[in-house]
Amino acid sequence: xxxxxxxxxxxxxxxxxxxxxxxxxxxxxxxxxxxxxxxxxxxxxxxxxxxxxxxxxxxxxxxxxxxxxxxxxxxxxxxxxxxxxxxxxxxxxxxxxxxxxxxxxxxxxxxxxxx
Numbered sequence: 001x002x003x004x005x006x007x008x009x010x011x012x013x014x015x016x017x018x019x020x021x022x023x024x025x026x027x028x029x030x031x032x033x034x035x036x037x038x039x040x041x042x043x044x045x046x047x048x049x050x051x052x053x054x055x056x057x058x059x060x061x062x063x064x065x066x067x068x069x070x071x072x073x074x075x076x077x078x079x080x081x082x083x084x085x086x087x088x089x090x091x092x093x094x095x096x097x098x099x100x101x102x103x104x105x106x107x108x109x110x111x112x113x114x115x
Contacts, residue, residue, distance in 0.1 A: 009109030020080040022095030033098045034078040038091035
């Protein structure tokens with residue numbers, strides 16, 4: 001069974017940085033598009049960033065210039081580097097793996113940004 005395990009969440013002050021990691025197992029990682037979604041209390045889940053197998057990335061407008069997504073296929077891991085964090089970035093962040101209609105989700109990691 002596919003496993004996606006996120007780590008790196010926590011509490012940080014506004015303007016600070018965090019790096020989220022998502023380690024994948026039991027998938028051919030390099031062929032999967034990997035992504036990060038987030039869900040804040042009372043809001044719908046939204047796409048933050050994704051990266052396809054070839055390395056091209058896509059970022060939500062709200063995080064462009066502050067967040068970077070990257071992947072290490074040798075480590076089966078995708079990262080989300082978050083800089084200049086804002087209180088509105090507070091949410092549970094979920095890792096996803098997507099390939100030809102198959103989508104897998106991690107359990108989520110909490111990011112809280114204090115003002």
